[in-house]
Amino acid sequence: MSRTAVVTGGASGIGRRTVERLLAEDWTVWSFDVSEEALAEHARTLAAGSRLRFQKCDVSKPESVKAAFESVRQASDKLDALICSAGVIRIGSLEEQTLEDVDLMIGVNMKGPWLCVREALPLLRKDASVAAPSRVVIVGSVGGIRPKTGSGFYSATKAAVHVLTGILAVELGPTGVIVNAVAPGTVATPMVEALENRSATSSYKPSGDSPLGRVAQPDDVADVVLFYLSDAAKYVNGTVLPVDGGTRAAFVKK
Template identity: 50%
Template sequence: MGGRMAKTAAITGAASGIGRAAVQRLVAAGWTVAGLDLPGPRLDALAAEAGPGFRPMPCDVAEAAQVAAAFEALAATTPALDALICCAGVLRSGKMAEMPVEEFDRVMSVNVRGTWLCARAAFPLLRQAARPEAPARVVLLSSIAALRPKVISGAYAASKAAVSQLCRVMAAEWAPEGILVNALAPGTVDTPMVRAMADPSVGKGYQPSGASPVGRIAQAEDVVDVIQFLLSDAARYVAGTTIPVDGGTQAAFIPPGSR
């Protein structure tokens, strides 16, 4: 991946899954990364592992006061932010007529409200970093569920469709400020969240999408590869799009037993 890359980033959902893989990749590439996630042993372990290039920032992204405080603290030491990567998300399953209100609200609060709160708080820092030859970048995590929803995961699909629409509007509003906004739509990714939901005692009927046409589900690193592309000079004319990273899952229906 040639060309200049930015060097300061904030990543939400940093302690697990795609967010954790993104932290590891960028810190290894020389970035300074602030990682937002719920306080606890996973964030502590990542801080110990990632080293001095990583700054843990305990935060519930659904809480406006916590997000504001986190980005105020970040601005005190990092007044210009080259990239924001919003990976924080939760998955709850259940039929639309049966899902508890509090579970629906939590999905929307983290996946939609949390994404917007963090993007809004990061905006002044991103604008400060943006230059004509090197725009700042925002990468949001949508999902293939936003493009092809499935039963039992309706709340999650709706939340991720909202993220894709946030991406489009923010891209149009922020491009004149030198900030490029894009989203990714992963298929099923082998993460702790997905593995937990696959447990019948937890997932309430949730079923992973299964192997893609390329023959496997995604690893977090597959998604981070595309994040890294969107942060590079090669993506300096890419804005406002949701890019599927699904191994062709949504390309066509594959009937059981046809392969």
């Protein structure tokens, strides 16, 4: 039987590729995104039929999250996985950063996964057990492990979501819901393209190629998400796995 997943931020970048990879592995997928245009554009490029559902959802707004999961509940009483990929970045020094930018990043990157997990829990717990757990995967960032100047509150929100991953893992594990995070380095997505266009005029610089000689592609991250959803990872709980080609592992002496 087809397993069911919700992917937030499913219309672009890492989330979008995760949606496509899950569909290819016969999952039924709900793609949640705040951008209806992006969802509609993705729908046009995919021919996944009834195994793909699009749902407008602003993960930072409790009422929007509640309504989106209500739609899922009407179609299914069970969810096997939740992947929280929705995220935003607003760069700038902490001196420059506006309250609006800070509230946006805290709302989407930090509160968003918590609101979604909370709303998804009854569905994730249905038929789940420690022997056959349902899965939550949160997309954090290497910036939350080794923060970068010029990234404002972004790195702090990602460090916070790594901590929340650990707490959720320990609180929910006994009820058959395991929680892990993936922490990408630079990934070639529209988020990074937008930054590259701006960073010439800012103190923020993208990391560029990793020690492996390239930046990551969305598939590099989706591979790890799929591992976390696999049977092989059923005893892996509360981890934050960097997917950065080794960038954070040592400072480069110049």
